[in-house]
Amino acid sequence: MRCAIPVFLMLFTLPLLAGQGHDRHAMQPAAAAPDSVYQIEGNWRDQHGAPLQLKDFTGGPVVLTMVYTGCATACPILTHDLQRINHALGNHHGQPLRKVLVSLDHERDTPSRLMDYARQRGLDRPDWSLLSGDRGSIRELATLLGIRYRQLPDGGYSHSNLIVVLDEKGVIRHRQAGLGEPVDTAAEAVRSVLDGPENP
Amino acid sequence: MQRWILTICLIMAAGPLPAAPDMTRISAAEFRSVLTIDGQRQRAIETFHMDRGQVSNADYLEFVTAVPRWRRSRAADLFAADSYLDHWHSDLDTGPDQGSRPVTHVSWFAASAYCQWRDARLPTEDEWEYVARAGMPEAASERRQRAYELFAWYSDPRAENLPAAGSGPADALGIHDMHGLVLEWVEDYRSSLGPPGDDYAGNVISCGGSASLAPSSEPLDQVTVMRYATRALLEPTTTTATLGFRCARDGD
Numbered sequence A: 001m002r003c004a005i006p007v008f009l010m011l012f013t014l015p016l017l018a019g020q021g022h023d024r025h026a027m028q029p030a031a032a033a034p035d036s037v038y039q040i041e042g043n044w045r046d047q048h049g050a051p052l053q054l055k056d057f058t059g060g061p062v063v064l065t066m067v068y069t070g071c072a073t074a075c076p077i078l079t080h081d082l083q084r085i086n087h088a089l090g091n092h093h094g095q096p097l098r099k100v101l102v103s104l105d106h107e108r109d110t111p112s113r114l115m116d117y118a119r120q121r122g123l124d125r126p127d128w129s130l131l132s133g134d135r136g137s138i139r140e141l142a143t144l145l146g147i148r149y150r151q152l153p154d155g156g157y158s159h160s161n162l163i164v165v166l167d168e169k170g171v172i173r174h175r176q177a178g179l180g181e182p183v184d185t186a187a188e189a190v191r192s193v194l195d196g197p198e199n200p
Numbered sequence B: 001m002q003r004w005i006l007t008i009c010l011i012m013a014a015g016p017l018p019a020a021p022d023m024t025r026i027s028a029a030e031f032r033s034v035l036t037i038d039g040q041r042q043r044a045i046e047t048f049h050m051d052r053g054q055v056s057n058a059d060y061l062e063f064v065t066a067v068p069r070w071r072r073s074r075a076a077d078l079f080a081a082d083s084y085l086d087h088w089h090s091d092l093d094t095g096p097d098q099g100s101r102p103v104t105h106v107s108w109f110a111a112s113a114y115c116q117w118r119d120a121r122l123p124t125e126d127e128w129e130y131v132a133r134a135g136m137p138e139a140a141s142e143r144r145q146r147a148y149e150l151f152a153w154y155s156d157p158r159a160e161n162l163p164a165a166g167s168g169p170a171d172a173l174g175i176h177d178m179h180g181l182v183l184e185w186v187e188d189y190r191s192s193l194g195p196p197g198d199d200y201a202g203n204v205i206s207c208g209g210s211a212s213l214a215p216s217s218e219p220l221d222q223v224t225v226m227r228y229a230t231r232a233l234l235e236p237t238t239t240t241a242t243l244g245f246r247c248a249r250d251g252d
Helices: A009-017 A074-089 A111-120 A135-145 A184-195 B002-013 B057-066 B108-117 B125-134 B140-155 B219-233
Strands: A062-067 A098-103 A128-133 A149-151 A157-159 A162-166 A172-177 B023-026 B029-037 B040-045 B048-051 B211-213 B248-250
Touching (some): A062 A074, A074 A098, A074 A184, A098 A135, A111 A128, B023 B125, B029 B219, B040 B125, B048 B125
Parallel strands (some): A098 A128
Antiparallel strands (some): A062 A162, B023 B048, B029 B040, B029 B211, B048 B248
């Protein structure tokens, strides 16, 4: 809470937000998944250096979080939390769960560095994707997911600890905030994606 | 005659580039912010380039002409509220007399996409705030007067019949309209301060260090605090009649 603005300040700031019209709703006809985060574009490469778009993950559930390899404290726990979600699924449907780590550090986390990280951490497997992006792509994705981050003077980052579960179209099904939290709800969200709309 | 030929050559050379506000160079600097992060108010910015004026409706029209997914009828709800470009007549018609005015009713995502299209980015909060200080007077009485003017504007910002972008006087850094025209998006506007109730302490490792707005008896600082607080309240999809942007770019 210390980092949130005091509520009383809202009283002064509201006039600035004037003019938010709500009278035009003639938007486009609904696309297949209007809430899909895969609508985002950007310049991404995986740990093999291959360019990709987030929409390439379409088709199955995804658990995704944003970390950086120079991070010694929170990020290994977040990575481990993705593994815990995977384990909690057991062998559900026999499909490997896609696990995506997106780096916050556009300066240092090159694909080769992400590959080194994957090897060190036992993530050098086809069901793990470690993405590096440019500054704008990273900021845009983080903003969309509600992940706040800021570079520290030592080059590290302070950042929200958030894991999202995405369905087969890239719609957010669950957000898990914190580190080392119980993963039952996240695993349940993944299961409901795998079971499909017929068996929610 | 030679001058005409030169002019034509320059126009042709500039052909493929989108028309956009001119940029000016801002040298690396340090300044004292109203925002305390990890106990520090001192901030350093690297040399960068910034649009002299805010992006206009005409500038923005070029963007949506070139990039259809950002037209009013096509922009995804995920990236812009329903009132996105509400003041335009249609997808590619800004309406009469709008061209030179600053574009408003644009979300953070839209502003960001426009700047990327120009191979630029939004200014960071620190960059923007550093430049915003440049136009401020030094003498205490003038500073007080300026603070009252800004309070008046923030309390009742003008939303219609805006003057043209870039038409205000240039400040000491050669930048126009940092105050008094429309508010502006910045790249990392929520990276330090969150909205009230945001569970920042619970879901970040170091809470952005600890960020807080420094209390001050200086009226201009109080106005600045209001501005930081207002930004923290904006959702990235927010679109209003009093909120626009300008772009920046790394550089030396």
